[in-house]
Amino acid sequence: MTAPARRLCHIAFHVPTGQPLARDLQHLFGFQPLAAREAGGWRQLALRSGDAVFLVNEGSGPGEPLYGLNPCHSVPSATNLCFDVDDAGGVARALAARGCRVPVPPVSVWDAQGAASYAVVSSPAGNLSLTLLDRAGYRGPFLPGFTPVSSAPGPGWVSHVDHLTLACTSGSSPTLRRWFHDCLGFRHLPLSLGEDPELGLEVAAGSGRGGLRLTALQTPPGSVVPTLVLAESLPGTTSKQDQVEQFLTRHKGPGLQHAGLYTPNIMEATEGMVVAGGQLLTPPEAYYQQPGKEEQILAAGHKPSLLARQGILLDGDNDKFLLQVFTKSLFAEGTFFLELIQRQGATGFGQDNIRALWQSVQEEAARAQEA
Template sequence: MAVFARRLCHIAVHVPSGQSFARDLQRFFGFQPLAEREADGWRQLALRSGHAVFLVNEGVGNREPLYGVDLRYAVPSATNLCFEVADVGSATRALTPRGCKLLVPPVSVQDVQGAATYTVVSSPAGNVNLTLLERADCRGPFLPGFQSLPSATSSAGISHVDHLTLACTPGSSPTLMRWFHDCLGFRHQPLSPGEDPEVGLEVAAPSGRGGVKLTVLHAPPSSAVPYLVLAESLQGATEQDQIEKFLAHHRGPGLQHVGLYTPNIIEATERVALSGGQVLTPPEGYYQQPGKESQILAAGHEPSKLAEHGILLDGEKGKFLLQVFTKSLLAEDTFFLELIQRQGATGFGEGNIQALWQSVEEQAARGQETKG
């Protein structure tokens, strides 16, 4: 029987000391400091906006940090997803027979704010591990062992994590899909009618050479766990695409980006721009596509406003999806964020997927021209 994950608690990111990742979350996206811990050469800082929480681990300590595992990974990386479960012991007993390696056996920690128990298990998704956390007796704003920090009210409008996208090696999506189904109860969510879960949605690159294959998984409806998106390259590209570049820069599969939900994507994107953040530019001619203007107007938005901020829009029959994608937040080009607003849409918009693919490729080409 699969483990039932109640919700996503936090996403852990490991970066060297002094890297600006934590500052960028605050400056560009309105995340506020929640709690911190310093020990054994590590500084751990939890930041929150709405229900979205990042745990930023900075340092080069010789011991693994609390509530996660340091694999001494070669580059900065999002390495751990922490899910709340009802009973860590039961979860461990359920996952071990399924081939999940226990990286940290069940551990109980406590302080004046209460107690929590956690375990860390490996996953087949590259260096991404899962922390399973039981925190019914924890009364603090974060977790035992962390010192609470005063924080202002976030004004960025980020409410929660909408989805997590894993960059996968070609042909690995079916194996990953079965693992997340068997271990955590995730199920396939079709992006197109009649979609074969073993095939997923294949979106060809505008050039007709290569493209991306996406498989979307959803947790049981009663949970507050984000969508999980598996992304892998299609064969036929003449040059490395963004999935292949991620695999090369990251030195293997991993968490490529996190989709952050906002009820007002225009305000959220304006904040990013005014604070100096950078988003990807949509492909040339995106807003001049036949029917795009009427589609944007039908969704209640001004085409010029979306174009000003590089916001993509897709949808039909009164259900729309708006998205904007940031440039990498790590120098190694191994992680970026997405802002997403749903107006009734539950999918990911095939037109937006193709536009994202093209915009990333064009951005990379411009970067190469600049270097040349």
Template sequence: MAAPARRLCHVAFHVPAGQPLARDLQRVFGFRPVAARAAGGWRQLALRSGDAVFLVNEGAGPAEPLYGLDPRHAVPSATNLCLDVDSAGAAARALAARGCRVPVPPVRVRDALGAATYAVVRSPAGNLSLTLLERAGYGGPFLPGFRAVPSAPGPGWVSHVDHVTLACAPGSSPALRRWFQDCLGFHHLPLSPGEDPELGLEITAASGRGGLRLTALQTPPGSAVPTLVLAESLPGTTGGQDQVEQFLTRHRGPGLQHIGLYTPNIVEASERMAVAGGRLLTPPEAYYQQPGKEEQILAAGLEPRLLSRRGILLDGDKGKFLLQVFTKSLFAEDTFFLELIQRRGATGFGQDNIRALWQSVQEEGARAREA
């Protein structure tokens, strides 16, 4: 591996001036602002919930925003994963030696509370870039160059980033898997027994036509980097584009499709977010009427009607359960969304849940076309 990552520092977004992402993260999802910066035509705001940190870069300056790279992308987008590394300089040199593009060579930034060094590398996944950050010993609320923003403690609905999912062009997952493996130290995480890393996990639609191919990657034990999931469409979808194809079209290429945020209490979090105006995706009614689903939910100590009211999906058995709920897109372009996830011993992503999400998005798309 060229640049082993230790942990995720933050996820960065690029949005035009006036786009309400920063407001919605606070009002709907319980994030609180911790640090800000305004310079060179950019307004940068770091928001936190637990260990999950989002950096919203708003505007479009003549120079690059601090700790990132402006991809000059046509639509609002989650554009950057910032990863802690032991040495930003050594990591950048190692990746450049592998042929990676390093548009922002190592830069050192200092303020009264310490210093940090970073470099930015382009990934082969659409407009996604990777910031390699070295910040040992920095004592500020976020990173050098930002001022602290006083704010009240957040509600604590979200504790950390569980996973990030990239929407990929058909057939590109194997090459992307090898790039993240060779360059950043990720390795294949099987989602089913005996899974071939070249094929990933195939989730077919209920109709048997089309579906998803998922390939999960994780870093070695001891690091705190979330699981990375590569998602691509399977051929054969009928009745219009599926959600990955729709993302590729509306986002104008591959990119970060959604982030899974871990919550210790998904029922409370989804209730509070709905009250705050959050728009949650509604699973098909048949999901909760599947044979054995009610018994499965009761075995987890939960009420079926409570889950169905908020669209919470549950999968698992033998005392290990996974609960998930998905938001609608945070952008008008209907691209990026968030997921809330709670794990009770389960480590995968729930094949039945993935299939239900697939079907619900397809049904919502059909309703939108009919409207």
């Protein structure tokens, strides 16, 4: 365990000039501008909702955007996770000694509010890089080099990032799990009793549609880092239209498929986003007619008709429940979406909801082909 990550600082995106991600995050999903920077052909805007911070890097400057790496990727995507660590320079050198590629060696940045140091490490997960940041000596609202942006308080729909899901090529999860363990201190988080870390949780989609293998990872107690979920298609999957295979094709390789944003009130958040113009995936009609689903929803203290109207999924038992809703892709290329999640005691990810998401993606793809 080389570099225990202490906190997720932000998720960074790279988009071409004029792509509306920053605008959509603010107007559709309740994020508020936090800090901005323009230099070297890049426009960088940090937006916040609760403790969730997204950094949108817009442009294609000749150099690297501050705190990141220009991946020169062919489609817009989430390209970087920035983690707080105790000693960015020391950690970067230790990872380089392990054979990790460090495209941005340790560098220090400062302004009137203090200083920070960082390095950028390439991960084995496609175009996803990791920024290792030490900002213990910084007092500003975001990071040195950025100008704070004043904005009205946001709607408060989101409190923090609950989890991050990487879409991986089939069979790669064990290698990725070991890499994140050795380099950043992530440990296997069982999603089922007696789960083998090498196998993860297998979720069959049913009716010959294949399925998913999910492997969850978490950092040790005391850190504030979202759960990392590795998702890959099960061997033998015949359909190339499942959510992971679709992502790998459209994204042209592995990467960050979605961010799960925790909300204390999923009904309010979902309604607010829909009213603002946000587009959500529609669950399959049969989801709410499953045997026992109405009783399950009532046991969790919710009204089945209200959940069905807003497309909210619910899973769980023994007084531990999970509510989820998924947006459509934030990019026309289908390379990133958001999930809203509310936990009522549940710590994992509902298998019925995973199957429902699977079918929703299938149906959305079919509608797009017919349009």
